[in-house]
Amino acid sequence: MSLATMFKRNSLLDERSTWITSVVLIVGMLAVVxxxxxxTDHAWHLNGSVVSLLGKYLTYMLLALAxxxxxxxxxxxxxxxxxxxxxxxxxxxLYLTAQQAPLAPxxxxxxxxxxxxxxxxxxxxxxxxxxxxLAFRSRVTGVYFxxxxxxxxxxxxxxxxxxxxxxxxxxxxxxFDELLGFALAGEGMTVALFVASGVAVLLAFWGCKxxxxxxxxxxCMATRDAEARVRFIGYRVEHVKxxxxxxxxxIAGVAGALYVPQxxxxxxxxxxxxxxxxxxxxxxxxxRATLYGALLGALVVNYLKTVLTGVMPDAWLFLLGGxxxxxxxxxxxxxxxxxxxxxxxxxxxx
Amino acid sequence: MSMMDSQRMQRxxxxxxxxxxxxxxxxxxxxxxxxxxxILYLEDVSVSFDGFKAIDNLNLTIDDGELRCIIGPNxxxxxxxxxxxxxxxRPDRGQAWFGSRHNLLQMDEPQIANLGIGRKFQKPxxxxxxxxxxxxxxxxxxxxxxWKTLLARLDHEGRERIDEVMEIIGLSGExxxxxxxxxxxxxxxxEIGMLLMQxxxxxxxxxxVAGMTEPEMHRTAELMTRLAGQQSVVVVEHDMGFVxxxxxxxxxxxxxxxxxxxxxxxxxxxxxxxxxxxxxxxSSDVREGT
Ligand SMILES: Nc1ncnc2c1ncn2[C@@H]1O[C@H](COP(=O)(O)OP(=O)(O)OP(=O)(O)O)[C@@H](O)[C@H]1O
Ligand SMILES: [Mg+2]
Numbered sequence: 001m002s003l004a005t006m007f008k009r010n011s012l013l014d015e016r017s018t019w020i021t022s023v024v025l026i027v028g029m030l031a032v033v034x035x036x037x038x039x040t041d042h043a044w045h046l047n048g049s050v051v052s053l054l055g056k057y058l059t060y061m062l063l064a065l066a067x068x069x070x071x072x073x074x075x076x077x078x079x080x081x082x083x084x085x086x087x088x089x090x091x092x093x094l095y096l097t098a099q100q101a102p103l104a105p106x107x108x109x110x111x112x113x114x115x116x117x118x119x120x121x122x123x124x125x126x127x128x129x130x131x132x133x134l135a136f137r138s139r140v141t142g143v144y145f146x147x148x149x150x151x152x153x154x155x156x157x158x159x160x161x162x163x164x165x166x167x168x169x170x171x172x173x174x175x176f177d178e179l180l181g182f183a184l185a186g187e188g189m190t191v192a193l194f195v196a197s198g199v200a201v202l203l204a205f206w207g208c209k210x211x212x213x214x215x216x217x218x219x220c221m222a223t224r225d226a227e228a229r230v231r232f233i234g235y236r237v238e239h240v241k242x243x244x245x246x247x248x249x250x251i252a253g254v255a256g257a258l259y260v261p262q263x264x265x266x267x268x269x270x271x272x273x274x275x276x277x278x279x280x281x282x283x284x285x286x287x288r289a290t291l292y293g294a295l296l297g298a299l300v301v302n303y304l305k306t307v308l309t310g311v312m313p314d315a316w317l318f319l320l321g322g323x324x325x326x327x328x329x330x331x332x333x334x335x336x337x338x339x340x341x342x343x344x345x346x347x348x349x350x
Numbered sequence: 351m352s353m354m355d356s357q358r359m360q361r362x363x364x365x366x367x368x369x370x371x372x373x374x375x376x377x378x379x380x381x382x383x384x385x386x387x388x389i390l391y392l393e394d395v396s397v398s399f400d401g402f403k404a405i406d407n408l409n410l411t412i413d414d415g416e417l418r419c420i421i422g423p424n425x426x427x428x429x430x431x432x433x434x435x436x437x438x439x440r441p442d443r444g445q446a447w448f449g450s451r452h453n454l455l456q457m458d459e460p461q462i463a464n465l466g467i468g469r470k471f472q473k474p475x476x477x478x479x480x481x482x483x484x485x486x487x488x489x490x491x492x493x494x495x496x497w498k499t500l501l502a503r504l505d506h507e508g509r510e511r512i513d514e515v516m517e518i519i520g521l522s523g524e525x526x527x528x529x530x531x532x533x534x535x536x537x538x539x540x541e542i543g544m545l546l547m548q549x550x551x552x553x554x555x556x557x558x559v560a561g562m563t564e565p566e567m568h569r570t571a572e573l574m575t576r577l578a579g580q581q582s583v584v585v586v587e588h589d590m591g592f593v594x595x596x597x598x599x600x601x602x603x604x605x606x607x608x609x610x611x612x613x614x615x616x617x618x619x620x621x622x623x624x625x626x627x628x629x630x631x632x633s634s635d636v637r638e639g640t
Pocket of ligand 1: 430
């Protein structure tokens with residue numbers, strides 16, 4: 001049995017796009033690690049700051065995956081997913097600061113990695129559980145839901161800005177030293193965090209793929225397209241939404257936790273409504289309901305952002321807005337949809 | 351009728367031979383208690399929207415295994431009545447019972463669906479982004495809890511049931527096509543197929559033959575007739591030819607309450623009914639299609 005047929009037999013990987021995405025992710029990750037390991041004077045050497053930057057992109061890709069899971073498949077447009085990302089980030093930030101001096105006595109418990117790791121998942125998960133339970137139970141949908149998610153992240157931004165929260169106020173949490181006993185500044189740590197992010201993306205991608213390909217995934221798509229029908233068939237739509245929403249929030253939390261040690265800071269600006277909207281633009285641009293589209297969109301837009309904010313910082317927001325308008329008008333299925341369209345055309349003409 | 355259609359009809363007859371009860375068609379185990387009376391019982395139900403009485407003191411009783419046709423001019427409240435039975439709309443007053451044990455007014459849509467009331471919408475509603483096969487699979491009776499749904503696998507029995515239903519609704523050739531690309535009539539059939547997969551005790555079918563061709567209509571009539579007996583079926587339809595071909599008891603709804611009830615001939619000759627159908631701007635004549 002060749003490797004390809006083995007992969008095909010695996011129910012998780014029987015779709016070509018899944019297969020290609022996995023290979024690209026793995027090869028890309030290995031390439032970065034190898035290029036980084038080259039001697040510093042080698043022409044192809046990647047220095048640590050580039051690896052960190054790529055690691056940050058990976059955490060954004062993870063966040064985009066979380067958004068695509070609920071927006072693409074369930075039709076729930078969350079404009080507040082930055083909140084879950086930030087909560088995961090703050091949990092990690094508390095762990096890192098607690099290594100030296102916790103900002104408040106209760107935060108000492110966060111110095112234990114297992115506690116912190118649990119908080120990374122539970123804090124966003126619980127918020128999503130309570131928020132989602134209230135919203136889905138009263139059948140808040142569509143644009144109303146989007147608006148209250150914006151309100152949610154905005155409210156949290158205000159709260160985290162307050163010094164009474166003992167979360168570092170507007171400065172946030174920063175000046176981290178070590179993670180799991182290893183210095184954060186070390187080159188080895190940079191690579192380790194990059195690899196951890198890459199593995200997280202890969203696992204989350206497979207996990208989301210498994211969910212969307214299951215019967216539950218089809219119930220999600222059915223809910224997206226004809227919610228009432230799903231109810232009359234006997235599915236409890238609000239439970240389905242809640243479960244997937246909580247899963248999505250947890251993925252976003254993990255993304256935030258991986259983001260913080262790589263950029264070295266977490267502050268209330270991550271709760272800014274604009275950031276959550278940006279995430280949605282990544283997914284829209286990459287293409288909804290494909291998962292790989294979300295990964296692609298997050299990577300491309302953030303690369304563009306890095307390049308362009310360096311050249312002309314003021315133009316970025318206009319460009320982002322412009323991109324969004326162009327995509328919604330001309331590429332409703334995003335880049336992924338365009339690629340699928342071109343492939344079909346080629347198959348027809350061939 | 352084309353060759354294909356007559357074959358399908360043949361198959362349908364075979365499948366629903368009255369002397370043989372296919373277990374997969376038999377309603378799923380249901381806790382509904384019909385020992386002491388009807389399967390559906392509506393009493394003095396009223397509902398108004400912004401002061402407009404859509405349902406006004408409606409009384410309706412459906413017996414177990416009955417096939418009931420409900421007719422009435424546009425806006426008579428037929429769809430609203432189904433909304434009340436299936437938990438979508440809460441009435442202002444009245445009672446709605448499923449069997450003698452289940453108070454429908456205390457349950458929501460999924461609970462009612464899982465108790466065994468299946469519904470076909472007036473506007474065909476199928477899951478357009480999913481294949482025909484997946485549409486039927488989702489509707490298949492089974493454990494609907496989130497975790498169970500995530501882990502659910504289609505077993506051999508399930509596959510056979512899907513195959514059979516696909517055969518009956520004449521969509522075997524379209525198995526892997528997306529429901530969104532089907533014709534209007536095919537979507538109607540797919541939705542009926544989804545009802546069959548649910549194995550309900552009571553089927554509420556809102557305008558099943560709208561947009562169907564003549565042979566498709568015949569097949570639908572045949573299917574409805576065969577289903578009754580194992581299930582109770584309530585059909586709302588404007589097409590008088592269709593109603594006449596399946597009707598045993600007909601209920602005429604007008605302005606939210608029952609105007610007349612009886613055999614097709616009785617109601618067709620009822621002066622009140624004639625008045626409603628001819629007096630109003632309603633173009634369809636209750637006596638047409640004879
Ligand atoms: N949710 C609602 N809000 C306001 N008015 C409603 C609502 N649902 C139904 N109505 C009104 O109630 C009346 C009955 O509507 P219903 O859809 O039950 O009629 P129907 O008998 O099914 O008619 P048709 O044959 O056209 O399908 C109509 O006048 C309709 O406008
Ligand atoms: Mg109607």
